[in-house]
Amino acid sequence: MKVLAAMSGGVDSAVAAARAVEAGHDVVGVHLALSRMPGTLRTGSRGCCTIEDSMDAQRAANIIGIPYYVWDFSERFKLDVVDDFIAEYSAGRTPNPCMRCNERIKFAALLEKALDLGFDAVCTGHYAAIVTDEDGNRELHRASAWAKDQSYVLGVLTAEQLAHAMFPLGATPSKAEVRAEAAARGLSVANKPDSHDICFIPDGDTRGWLAERVGTATGDIVDREGNRLGTHEGAHAYTVGQRKGLNVGYPSPDGRPRFVLEVRPKENTVVVGPREALDIAEIAGSRYTWAGMAPADPTTPFACEVQIRAHADPVPAVASVTGGELVIRPDVPLNGVAPGQTAVVYVGTRVLGQTTIDRTVSAVPV
Template sequence: MRIVAAMSGGVDSAVAAARAVDAGHDVTGVHLALSRNPRSYRSGARGCCSIEDAGDARRAADALGIPFYVWDMSEEFADHVVDDFIAEYTAGRTPNPCLRCNEKIKFAAVLDRALALGFDAVATGHYAQLETAPDGTIEMHRAIDMGKDQSYVLGVLTQEQLAHSLFPLGDTTKDVVRAEAAARGIQVAQKPDSHDICFIPDGDNAGWLAEKLGPKPGSIVDEDGTVLREHDGAYAFTIGQRRGLRLGVPADDGKPRFVLDIEPVSGTVTVGSREALAVDALECVKPLWCGTAPTEPLDCTVQLRAHGDEHRARVTVTPVEPVETSPVEPVETTPVEPVETTPVEPVETTVHVDLIDPASGIAPGQACVIYAGTRVVGSATISATTRVAVH
């Protein structure tokens, strides 16, 4: 097959490309330029969008003897990832930009371009496994190295995208990948993994958002509505946050307080006890299914953070219901035109999740990724949570 190997400049994508070459594929390395001014994103080993990374990717491609190109995806990245990140925080939600990047950039814009150029698939250094089911469906499963498993951030991929994807590292541990890179003479064999959000230079999310959005004053209140202090922007807070609240006045019981709720219109941030963070039900929207959507309640597990625990759950998908519309009245002409009807538009499918194992610090905007064993069923965006009833 003709393969595009997405090469970030790290050791994982380099070894993934090498394995695609070993498998006999015709491989072309591609590095994604996600900023028109790369120094506006983090430079050095901590990021994945730096000038240094582009050079590392090119050297890895040279070591493998494969063609190498840089694709400018800066406009798509700004529109679908950076602007979305800002909009979500403005609305009081907590997004995961890595999922959005995988959904809109790496496995949409890149895959679309690759297929248009005559390539068959895109290979990446993500840790996940693909298997073909007896009915021909491509299933995505967790990697064998649970410490590196990245199926959560891939839970946005559809069956069509999975059919044109390769994850050569899913059956491997990180130690093996580094040793393999060193044996191949790839210079990034010991390069540290990237962390944090690639487009925020110093990892200071709140400071970056403050520069983009400016001051938006509001209040921090307790569960009784008592104002504890004023703040400069609700976007500086996330549900479940404990550090950096600077409340000054301790709670009556002396215990730490956590962000429980964010009201974006008034900018009110509500804080309370750790116990008040526990939720046992989720409402989710915008589901994306790796295969067929469940038609019956599904006993499964869900993961709610990129490196979070699995929670036993029951997931119920609301069937798509058509919206009834009235026929458009015909215009009186000669001859009379046929009666036209407005197209029927489906109501957006919603997903209800009952958590058998309650979770804490879950915020709207986060992704709920659904698993049947190790298989990824799909994902949806959390829109609301229900707190555990206190008896």
């Protein structure tokens, strides 16, 4: 097959590209220039699209012996990921930019261009597995080592995208083994730190970054009954489950800490309350997709597991499509779930689908 290897400049994508070559594929490496500031250098282990990363990817491609190109996707990245991130926060939701990047950049824009150029598949260094069922349908599954499993952030992939996806690291037992393999291959990225956090906010100060772009506006912090407890400088700076930096002038009657329960951007109001009020009995979203074949009748409730963060434990649940929404009811309440987050649904190790959470139902009503 003719394979386009997406090379971030990290060790995982480099080893994935090398394995694709060893498997006999005709491989071309490509680095996506996503930053609108191409001179930016990596700070610590943050980020994944700096000029330094591009050079690391080129060095790896040279050693592997494959052609290498840099494609400028910065404008698409700004529109589909960065601007979406700002809009979601401004609407009081908690977005996951890595999900959007995988959905709209790596497996939409990149795959579309790859297919137009005659490639058969896009190869990445994600830790996930693709399994073909007895009818020839491709399914997305967890990686063999759950500690490094990245199937959650790939839950947005559709059946068509899975048909052209390749994850050579899916069966690798550990990241240490990948690093050892990279070192044996002479790849200089063997000991390069993993990227983390949000790549376009290199200093990790999400609140400050948003304030520069959205601005600040004084608003009220209230309890669940609407009583004013304090003020804030912008509702966009708060997320559900947050405890620190609430600026509440006096303690709760029972002395227990308060947490952000809800963000109301239209009113510029932040609602706070006790930890137990964060327990969620139901989540639902209308923007849902299936990773491969959909259930035969998704309107009939089915048993599954739901995961709401990349590193969260899956929770047993019952799901169904009702009234145009994928509605998920966990067997035990989920804690601190916010609209805008992504709920990924599993059946065993298989990723069945996902939805962006539009609404939640508290297990502790007012």
